[in-house]
Amino acid sequence: MSQQNLESLDVERLREDFPILERELDGKPLVYLDNAATTQTADPVVDAMSDYYRRYNANVHRGIHHLSQEASIAYEEAHDRVAEFVGASGGREEMIFTKNTTESENLVAYAWGMRELGPGDEVVLTEMEHHASLVTWQQIAERTGADCTYIQIDETGRLDMDHARECITDDTAMVSAVHVSNTLGTVNPVSELVDIAHDHDALAFIDGAQAVPNRPVDVEAIDADFYAFSGHKMAGPTGIGCLYGKAHLLEEMEPYLYGGGMIRKVTFEESTWGDVPWKFEPGTPPIAEAVGLHAAVDYLEEIGMDRIRDHEEELAEYAYERLAAEGDIEIYGPEPGPDRSGLVGFNLESVHAHDLASIMNDHAVAIRAGDHCTQPLHDRLGVAASARASFYLYNTREEVDALVDAIDSARQLFA
Ligand SMILES: Cc1ncc(COP(=O)(O)O)c(C=O)c1O
Structure with missing residues (x-):
């Protein structure tokens, strides 16, 4: 995917079509990374x-x-x-x-x-x-x-x-x-x-x-x-x-x-x-x-499905790299590439996925934790639950950084 493609998706402009993203929770800007469950609804809709x-x-x-x-x-x-x-x-x-x-x-x-x-x-x-x-x-x-x-x-x-x-x-x-x-x-x-x-x-x-x-x-x-x-x-x-x-x-x-x-x-x-x-x-x-x-x-x-895909994959790749660099996070699924989509499922070694999602919520970062309606797959992976950050056309690199920062807070809390 090309950087040019990514730049051509004007995310700041697109975010104006989703006023919900302007919300603050306890004074912190909402970081919505639960798009695989439900995306936000565009104003024209x-x-x-x-x-x-x-x-x-x-x-x-x-x-x-x-x-x-x-x-x-x-x-x-x-x-x-x-x-x-x-x-x-x-x-x-x-x-x-x-x-x-x-x-x-x-x-x-x-x-x-x-x-x-x-x-x-x-x-x-x-x-x-x-x-x-x-x-x-x-x-x-x-x-x-x-x-x-x-x-x-x-x-x-x-x-x-x-x-x-x-x-x-x-x-x-x-x-x-x-x-x-x-x-x-x-x-x-x-x-x-x-x-x-x-x-x-x-x-x-x-x-x-x-x-x-x-x-x-x-x-x-x-x-x-x-x-x-x-x-x-x-x-x-x-x-x-x-x-x-x-x-x-x-x-x-x-x-x-x-x-x-x-x-x-x-x-x-x-x-x-x-x-x-x-x-x-x-x-x-x-x-x-x-x-x-x-x-x-x-x-x-009108935005272009190929540009949406490229944008999400770029964010997922960035998230994957940042999470992989942490050392105590297990990431599920293939490495970034053409057969990997814009979501990242993971577990932090010392913290249960539900606790992690709850601490992330204190930071206004919305992720999903649980079995994601794939219990047999989780059995196969040998875990009861996982955390999942999933991206859409309006997410930014800064929001991936917020995700990593919130994980850091959880790690410190449970240290
Ligand atoms: C792969 C997959 N299939 C099916 C569903 C079910 O979708 P819905 O709840 O809209 O019926 C989901 C929802 O998360 C999904 O991710």
Whole structure:
């Protein structure tokens, strides 16, 4: 990545779009490094949602009155825009709005898995899966008699691709893999995994919760069958998630939730379903959130996803180097490089991650501590918890320095 790229991202200017970053806590400036959990919401997103509520708030798909038509058009166009953002050429026919990545996982696991899986089938996951995918597929496997197997990680925190080739066989029905690990920061070779899956006539579901917000993603170049992500991790609102699916698969799949808004014809005896994506979006959907997500996508694209990725990776590399230089900090995941994203998971030798996060909080530095919804991965790493600093487009080197200073205070307190 080039220094020129980094300089061309005008972080001070961008920070003006996130007034929350001006907050002080007990007189100390807020240092927000919990972006892998939720990013801050950009002003243009808040403005777009407030404009919706102030000017054209109405239910969608239902009314012939003017406001309902405006809301319906905005809601539908948001699908097209988000599809375009991730390279889905089928537009709304390939983009379902859900509540979050977790619901997107559940949708496929129930709608596809409950019908297609059975004894003898295998779902192949990775050891670095988020619970959103791991627990969901585990449950569906238990109910259908299928088995789950896990691709191992190596000592650098990367996937062992030889083991991947052993795990994915003709018995494999689904490969579900995380694009970017929320704990290790590893960027997985998802195209390669998808190719291996397809070689065995299996489908591939990619969890892009930590990828879409932070780097250019093209679902068609990856050739994923399904791809999921969340609005609240990409400068957008909470309450909306996305599920990309290849048009022919979504067409064939039965709905997973039922009710109004998703039907074509209902009689006392039976019902038939509307078109994709509406057949997967029953009830009143997240309309304001869709408007906000549309604005978020516009906002990110204007900045440039490659520049956002470069900026975050530069910060993560700086953080990695500073933490590694301390001598008593164990850092998880690969060394900085093209397959390492903008987050750093670590443990300070003498201080439990929860105590560390609490002391950091006294310094107004917001990091996350715990198992990050990857308990089996933490078992594999031999620790119960880890601390995680995760960066976004508005973070600065000075904030990395504040992180290191706060760690120093924790060390002294526990010395
Ligand atoms: C890799 C990964 N997958 C899935 C999720 C779940 O996202 P959500 O809570 O928005 O459903 C997260 C959230 O942290 C994540 O990091």
